Amino acid sequence: MSVRELVVLGTASQVPTRHRNHNGYVLRWDGHGILFDPGEGTQRQMLRAGVAAHDLDRICVTHFHGDHSLGLAGVIQRINLDQVPHPVTAHYPASGQHFFERLRYATAYRETVRLTEAPVSADGPLAVTGDFTLEARRLSHPVESFGYRLTEPDGRRLLPEKLAAHGIKGPDVGRIQREGSLNGVGLDDVSEVRRGQRFAFVMDTRLCDGVHALADGADMLVIESTFLDEDVRLATDHGHLTAGQAAAVARDAGVRHLVLTHFSQRYSDPDAFERQARAAGFEGELSIAQDLMRVPVPKRT
Numbered sequence: 001m002s003v004r005e006l007v008v009l010g011t012a013s014q015v016p017t018r019h020r021n022h023n024g025y026v027l028r029w030d031g032h033g034i035l036f037d038p039g040e041g042t043q044r045q046m047l048r049a050g051v052a053a054h055d056l057d058r059i060c061v062t063h064f065h066g067d068h069s070l071g072l073a074g075v076i077q078r079i080n081l082d083q084v085p086h087p088v089t090a091h092y093p094a095s096g097q098h099f100f101e102r103l104r105y106a107t108a109y110r111e112t113v114r115l116t117e118a119p120v121s122a123d124g125p126l127a128v129t130g131d132f133t134l135e136a137r138r139l140s141h142p143v144e145s146f147g148y149r150l151t152e153p154d155g156r157r158l159l160p161e162k163l164a165a166h167g168i169k170g171p172d173v174g175r176i177q178r179e180g181s182l183n184g185v186g187l188d189d190v191s192e193v194r195r196g197q198r199f200a201f202v203m204d205t206r207l208c209d210g211v212h213a214l215a216d217g218a219d220m221l222v223i224e225s226t227f228l229d230e231d232v233r234l235a236t237d238h239g240h241l242t243a244g245q246a247a248a249v250a251r252d253a254g255v256r257h258l259v260l261t262h263f264s265q266r267y268s269d270p271d272a273f274e275r276q277a278r279a280a281g282f283e284g285e286l287s288i289a290q291d292l293m294r295v296p297v298p299k300r301t
Helices: 042-049 072-081 094-104 160-165 171-179 209-215 229-238 243-253 271-279
Strands: 004-010 024-029 032-036 058-060 088-093 115-120 124-128 133-138 146-151 155-158 191-194 198-202 220-224 257-261 285-288 294-296
Touching: 004 042, 004 257, 024 042, 024 198, 042 072, 072 094, 088 094, 094 115, 115 124, 133 209, 146 209, 155 171, 198 209, 209 220, 209 243, 220 243, 229 243, 243 257, 243 271, 257 271, 271 285
Parallel strands: 032 058, 058 088, 088 115, 198 220, 220 257, 257 285
Antiparallel strands: 004 024, 004 294, 024 032, 124 133, 133 146, 146 198, 155 191
16 A cells, blocks of 8 residues: 655754654655664664664665764664665765765674665755655755755646546546547546655755755655754854744745754753744644654645
8 A cells, every 4th residue: 555654763953862862764655665864773763663674775864963874874784684675775975975884884794785875966866766756955064964855756637527528437547548548539638737746854954045945845844943943043053944944944835744853952842843833934734743753745636
C-alpha cells in the first residue's frame, strides 16, 4: 500500500534533552525511504519508531555539525549488519568528504551492502527516478549546508463527466490511459493535469534564496526554527531561523503543511513556536515536531 509520511526521530538543536533526541527524520515515499540528518542516537530512535534499516535506500545530510551527522556511523553499520538487500545512496556536502569517511569507517565492521557516496557541490538535481526528482539547494550556515527537495512528476486526473460525454467506460478507460488516445479522443480531452506532490527539508540556515526555492509550493515543508522571534539576532549570528521567519517563508511559498523542528534547549514552551508561526500569518496545517511523531504528507488536491 502507498504510504507517504514523515517519521520524526529527533528534534533537538545542538544537544539532546530529556524529551528530545538529536535530529533524525525519515521520509516514507511509497516504496522509498530517505533518512535525513541522522544525529547521535538515530539507530535507537529508528527502533522505537518502527523504522528498519531495510526501509532506507537514501541518506541525505544537510551539513556536518554533530547534531545532524554523528549518527551516521551507527546507521551505516546497522545497514551492513542487517544485510540490506538493495544499494543505499548517501548525499552530503562535498566539502565534508573527510567527515563522511571518518564516520563511515569510525570502527571495524564487515561491509555487506553497496553504499554509494554521492557528494553535493552545487544546486540542482541529485537523482531522477520514475517516482520523483531529488534536488539540493545551498543554504546559509557557518559550515557548508544544503537543503533537499523531492518533487513527484505531474500526472493526469481522469474527469468522469468528460469520459461519459465521449462514451468511454469500462475497459476503455484503462486503454485510453495506456495508449493516450481512443477512437480519435485524446487523453487530454478527458483528463486534467494532476500536480505532483512536493516535499522540502530545510535545516540550519539563515534566510537566503535557497530557503525560498526549496519551500516554493511544497505540500510539506520540514524546517528548522531554532529560536523564537525575540532572539532573531542570535538566530542570524549563528546561522538559524526563528519560528516567525520559518512560518513567513511557508506563508509566502504556499506551503500546505508546515513542520517546525530543531528547537533550542533554552525554550521550555513548545506552544510558543506555534503562536509565533500563526502570528506570522501562516494559515495552513502546522505541526510542532515531537520525537517519534508521524506526519502524513497531505493528500493530493
